[in-house]
Amino acid sequence: MSYILEVQGLKKKIGKRYIVNDVNFRVEAGEIFGLLGPNGAGKTTIIRMITGLINKTEGNVLIKGSSADTNFKESMNELGAIVENPEFYKFMTGYANLKHYARMSVKPITEERIKEVIRLVKLENAIHQKVKTYSLGMRQRLGVAQALLHEPSLLILDEPTNGLDPQGMKELRDYLKELAKSGTSILVSSHMLGEMQLMCDRFAIIEKGELTHVASMEDTDREAAEELREVKLVVSSAAEASVLPVIASAENLRVADEQTLTFMAKYDSMPEIIKQLAGSGILVYELTPAKKSLEDRFLELTRQKEEAVL
Template identity: 50%
Template sequence: MSQTAAIEVRNVTKSIAGKTIVKDLSFTVQAGEIYGFLGPNGAGKTTTIRMMVGLISIGKGDIRIGGSSIRSARGKALEQIGAIVENPELYKEMSGRQNLKHYANMSSKPVSKKRMEEVIRLVQLDEAIDRKVKTYSLGMRQRLGVAQAILHRPSILILDEPTNGLDPAGIRQLRQYLQQLAKTEGMAVVVSSHLIAEIELLCDRVIIIQKGQLVAERSLKEMDEDGKVTVDIEVTDPERASLLLKPRFNGESDGGNVISIRAKREDLPGLVSDLVQHGIGIVQVKIRTAKLEDLFLQLTQGVRS
């Protein structure tokens, strides 16, 4: 029996003021994975997230959280979600701990003192938790927001632009916390962001939408679907190297000393050894990685209304 997906978005369409914002959108997110949600401004990301967390109604289709439909079992579905949409709602005149206690009192699930201390340690606010939130840096407030969102042990965490306003150190810290949550608590994490490089570092999979429609979904661990990578090999004798490599690898020369080929990573040591044994000097071997930014620009710029 297949495992129930943490999130299932099924053929969802949403129109606002007569304009279709999201159109027939479907995707799934599994427990323990971090799922990136990318698209240009106005692509429908925030509208989709607002439907996922119950802030606006679904037009057509359905969204299921842990197998429960937001349409027919709204309470059961939403109690499984922790979310930050836009900025965390915090009381700046209260301490971090008081904010967490206030939020715990509003939770439909009981939150123990032990759980609260566990979450404070997880987001590394031990030393600052009894200070007023108005003294916190932006990064600390974001961490407190994450602590608030996960206090009731949700199975799903949904974050809309969580790195807004953070400096590079804050972004890195938040990335580490989210990866730890997915790994240690088995939490499904959905992150919408305009920072493509950060999504590439953070996420396991990514969806790209444009004009409310799915244009691509990729595993960031397997961007090269054929298992091969593009390799640039700079050699001392490109003509002989091309003749030697041609029977096994498709390659092209840049007109100089660099030959570009497609090959599996495990074939590279033998390939280099063959060139050396035939007296061809290797200046450098450089693997080109598929870049999410290139894919994003290629797909979103290629879609027309």
């Protein structure tokens, strides 16, 4: 397995209190990895330690297998980051800003590379406008372009969807997925769990400075499919449907009216339910299994941890 980033036993202590305590995770090549948790959970502090913006109390950060402590310049050369909001000279054009950052880079950046990142973030039509005319979404994309100028292996984004409207969120999400497919690893933090569910391959939940759970979205969806969830069924005859074996044996079966009933069932039992209904000549107008979101999963895990402490 090829890991672009390895965070080992990361701790940050302020006074007598650890605001980040023993955090461990890895980011694979070409994946989008999410740091999820409420505001104040420690996500930005973790990112600031990874990028060297603040000192860590304990732990180690490896970039492509090399310690950021002993090979700081080489390690930071592999990173591109936007921590909190991207800042630009608003009186200058987007292009002039990128040229300015290119001149400050340790690694030589060609004119062709600048044009390439502009195309990547789809800012060709606005790049020669002044940044003060940009929408928040456009400034976010310009920030991503700036972070990618030196061709980093890992892009780190702290709350990148803050302030974006739904269209801006979708554009950024789609772009980051394309970027990951091209081989760039992405570490993104957010408190917006629904948005991260659409974006990330794997995620870690951070709560009160501690990592409480790491999983892939695929595993999370599979676990949810195996759990019971409430199903709403609207058919031509609720009475006839309720005596079918697959429904009669279901938990919490309730007939709401002549056409509607609810019950608990596993997601993967839906095909058999439909098959029995169709085989009995019962018309199906609606079959709606409640779908667990990442937010639901987050609340479950948080509750389980609290109960374990008690």
